[in-house]
Amino acid sequence: MKVENPTSLDIADLAGVSQATVSRALRNSPLVREETRERIQRIARDLNYFVNRNAAGLRTHQSNTIALLMFDETEGDGAQINPFFLSMVGYITRAAARHGYDVLISMQQLTDDWHVEYQASNRADGLILLGYGDYVTYREKLSALARVNTRFMIWGPRINDQPGHSIGCDNIDGGYRATRHLLDIGRRRIAFIGNTSQRCPELAARYYGYVRALEEAGYTPDPELKVDANNRGKLGYRAMQQLLAGSREFDAVFGVTDVVAIGAMRALHDNGFRVPEDVSVVGFDDVPIAAHVTPALTTVRQDIRLASEGLVDGIVGLIEGKPVASTLMAPSLVVRNSCGANA
Amino acid sequence: MKVENPTSLDIADLAGVSQATVSRALRNSPLVREETRERIQRIARDLNYFVNRNAAGLRTHQSNTIALLMFDETEGDGAQINPFFLSMVGYITRAAARHGYDVLISMQQLTDDWHVEYQASNRADGLILLGYGDYVTYREKLSALARVNTRFMIWGPRINDQPGHSIGCDNIDGGYRATRHLLDIGRRRIAFIGNTSQRCPELAARYYGYVRALEEAGYTPDPELKVDANNRGKLGYRAMQQLLAGSREFDAVFGVTDVVAIGAMRALHDNGFRVPEDVSVVGFDDVPIAAHVTPALTTVRQDIRLASEGLVDGIVGLIEGKPVASTLMAPSLVVRNSCGANA
């Protein structure tokens, strides 16, 4: 017995019941007698039948899908999304699957028109937003989403009265811990590499933490030891070259992301400096590769697994109409070899 | 004028036309008078109306969605998907968007039940499969997909009479190039780290290339210089420690993936060896971080952008009923600092 693209009606005919009963049986409704349900499910399996999601979704006004929007500032083709975000994809997808949701993924240029219509077009029941970007532009997009009543969860600390719910890491605390650790192991001239403009508040917060740790220890941050770099490796490399070309000595560097720190380490190496003997290096994120570079990178860990699961729990909660709170996660320091504490 | 969740009928009422005309106008049908079309589209925009994808999909039997299945062998939670595959996600998503397709992402345990029903349930029009895994298990899944007429494209070289279409890299040639390069710069005792079992033919092929280059140069591969390791960094580290603990000397290592090679480099460093002065290292994949580790990794590059676009072109072709060919891409060697050629 073969039907090309079977529908619930085909199953009903074969089972000798109504189409409504088939629908109930396949949804495991307790209304259907067990024997009937099992028979129907067996026939469905035999015919390789699966409920048509479009039809079910049209009827119920649900898609059981979460859209994951990743945005980045990279110009042109730029597929170089920060590995930190990329590594969240796996956790998010698995967590969503546990809740019975599919994940639709989309790359967005922050400056482009956003595909804000995911929910309006019934392709997704809610959104998760990932990315570091120009906060001014970003903020506008969030407002646009809120205006059309789109459900969304944001990765990142909640800023001011920003619309929507979020899960973020306490970046100030993270920057503080990294810097404090360098001070604790005897470093005094600590450079900072990273973008600290207000357009990128998450990264700027890491700098505030750095400043706070220094001041608390009685040191004044030296503007000459602060070099801009966005969160890409190549720019970490260049920023370090700029530091090395400058007149100031330094014995440690705090990179605003691991990718920046790894690029900086390579520049140090290429210029004949040893890490950590000459310069201690600390990063931020604990991307998967951080443990495997040479020397293994000391970094501030954000628990991406917990974050990912929280984002999914949050969006599912919003979809189901449950109360959802924004949360701030505490980062932790992971001491490896690049700082010299283990030397 | 506000309607909560407007439908095409609401637009029709406001525009004073039939719902059919609205549908045509929104799909830019040439049947609709330009003035009418523009008026309708303006109203739709004002109301923040978007075509309900479930309804459209139900009518047309299309989802305009591609499912991207990533599988890995990692036990339990293992979100440590090889960054090589993760970095393809961006290219695939963008390429799909250019064709007007959304991308549904799913992580699969190779050993689990697969969500083979993506196409049968009308959630996706076709699949793209990514991952290195146990080929025996994998092959069975491919046959199951083919049996139910699912359209799919596979990343990886075509093996024997494997069902379906694929785009892969010539791994033998890649292994040959890596090894040949090491020989060319004067290395003679070249170790190999990586899993070469028949259950993982893509990685085994890289080993064949290694063997071929050695034999062509008149050397016999030394079994003592071949250590198993799957494609994760931690195992690359351990494999190198095993090599160092052995009795054989070596002056170079070819790691079957970048992640393995990077782990091996760290083990060399931790044991007081210098890369590339004491030991040259070459990897395979050219993952994004390869250029940024210390020293920058010499590796065999697979053009993931081309591969990603090819996979998307392929699946779109299959969906549209066009002829699609399986292709084999030539890898290229990227010489950086870990091999010593630039020293």
Place this chain on the structure above:
DNA sequence: CTGAAAGCGCTTACAG
């Protein structure tokens, strides 16, 4: 160029 109408394949309130 436009409209009336059928129908895609489900879910679920209603009736029994």
Place this chain on the structure above:
DNA sequence: CTGAAAGCGCTTACAG
């Protein structure tokens, strides 16, 4: 526990 029926919001052949 089961069935008949309505209806979700579209697309498109048919008729004009």
